[in-house]
Amino acid sequence: MPRFTHPRLEDVPLDLALHALADPNRLAMVARLAATERLSCSDAAPCETIPKSTLSNHLKLLRAAGLIETTQVGREMINTLRRAEFDQRFPGLLDAVLANRPA
Amino acid sequence: MPRFTHPRLEDVPLDLALHALADPNRLAMVARLAATERLSCSDAAPCETIPKSTLSNHLKLLRAAGLIETTQVGREMINTLRRAEFDQRFPGLLDAVLANRPA
DNA sequence: TTCAAAAGTTCAAGAATGTCGAACTATTAA
DNA sequence: TTAATAGTTCGACATTCTTGAACTTTTGAA
Numbered sequence: 001m002p003r004f005t006h007p008r009l010e011d012v013p014l015d016l017a018l019h020a021l022a023d024p025n026r027l028a029m030v031a032r033l034a035a036t037e038r039l040s041c042s043d044a045a046p047c048e049t050i051p052k053s054t055l056s057n058h059l060k061l062l063r064a065a066g067l068i069e070t071t072q073v074g075r076e077m078i079n080t081l082r083r084a085e086f087d088q089r090f091p092g093l094l095d096a097v098l099a100n101r102p103a
Numbered sequence: 104m105p106r107f108t109h110p111r112l113e114d115v116p117l118d119l120a121l122h123a124l125a126d127p128n129r130l131a132m133v134a135r136l137a138a139t140e141r142l143s144c145s146d147a148a149p150c151e152t153i154p155k156s157t158l159s160n161h162l163k164l165l166r167a168a169g170l171i172e173t174t175q176v177g178r179e180m181i182n183t184l185r186r187a188e189f190d191q192r193f194p195g196l197l198d199a200v201l202a203n204r205p206a
Numbered sequence: 207t208t209c210a211a212a213a214g215t216t217c218a219a220g221a222a223t224g225t226c227g228a229a230c231t232a233t234t235a236a
Numbered sequence: 237t238t239a240a241t242a243g244t245t246c247g248a249c250a251t252t253c254t255t256g257a258a259c260t261t262t263t264g265a266a
Contacts, residue, residue, distance in 0.1 A: 013127075014130070014200070015130070018121055018124055018125035018200070019122075019125040021125075022118055022124075022125045024116075024118050040213075040214095041213075041214065042213070042214085051254075051255050051256075052215085052256095053214090053215080053217095053254075053257090054253085054254055055214085056214060056215055057215095057253080057254075057255090059214095072261090074213090074261095074263070075261065075262040076212090076214085076262095077214065077215095090203045091203065092195065092198075092202065092203075093199045093203055096193075096194075096196045096198070096200075099194070100117050100195075101117060102116070143242075143243095154225075155226085155227095155242085156228090156244080156246095157226060158243090159243060160224075175232090175243095177233065177234070178232065178233040178234065179242060180243065180244095
């Protein structure tokens with residue numbers, strides 16, 4: 001069973017956070033999580049066509065950037081946005097990015 | 104003589120802008136331009152050790168992201184931040200990024 | 207129980223990007 | 237005219253990204 005590691009937010013460099021957000025698919029997932037609270041990996045997916053392995057990799061990057069937390073529930077991996085922690089680490093950043101996201 | 108092309112800001116996607124900022128060297132250059140108004144390429148460089156070709160490539164990316172404008176003056180290429188235009192296109196984004204930049 | 211399907215992860219290979227030395231161009235100063 | 241300066245461009249190597257295939261764990265059914 002995969003046991004995920006989540007970084008402390010103070011260990012996340014700005015570059016890594018920006019890089020994680022600088023991808024349309026990942027940003028779409030973050031936006032979805034910002035609106036939906038808890039989502040399985042496949043429910044967080046930005047579209048149907050994205051391969052599972054790619055999706056898994058994107059989520060791994062978002063974890064490494066301190067943006068999401070993943071816990072196993074049954075056979076699903078449940079993802080949530082680490083909103084409060086991220087906002088404390090990078091004040092105003094996620095708000096600005098989400099506000100400028102294309103519809 | 105190189106004649107640079109600068110995109111209209113409305114043609115710059117958010118992803119490209121974030122990607123341009125998601126690099127420590129490029130972000131350092133943007134921060135420097137935010138503080139200094141006009142800088143030649145070598146003056147905009149984040150450090151002495153960065154190769155010229157790499158520097159040139161970084162600046163090309165910043166141009167493509169609508170972040171800087173480059174004009175030739177003599178044998179120098181003078182760079183300026185397209186601050187007002189960028190801020191209008193992505194309100195609050197650059198402020199948030201710069202505010203969270205490590206010292 | 208046992209078996210198959212579901213939900214993801216991991217691995218590896220090919221594709222796409224990034225880095226940087228070397229050669230090149232244009233401009234200025236001597 | 238020549239040499240130096242300031243960058244760009246090119247090409248090769250390195251790193252990163254994408255994705256199919258195989259694997260692991262959990263659950264639901266027979």
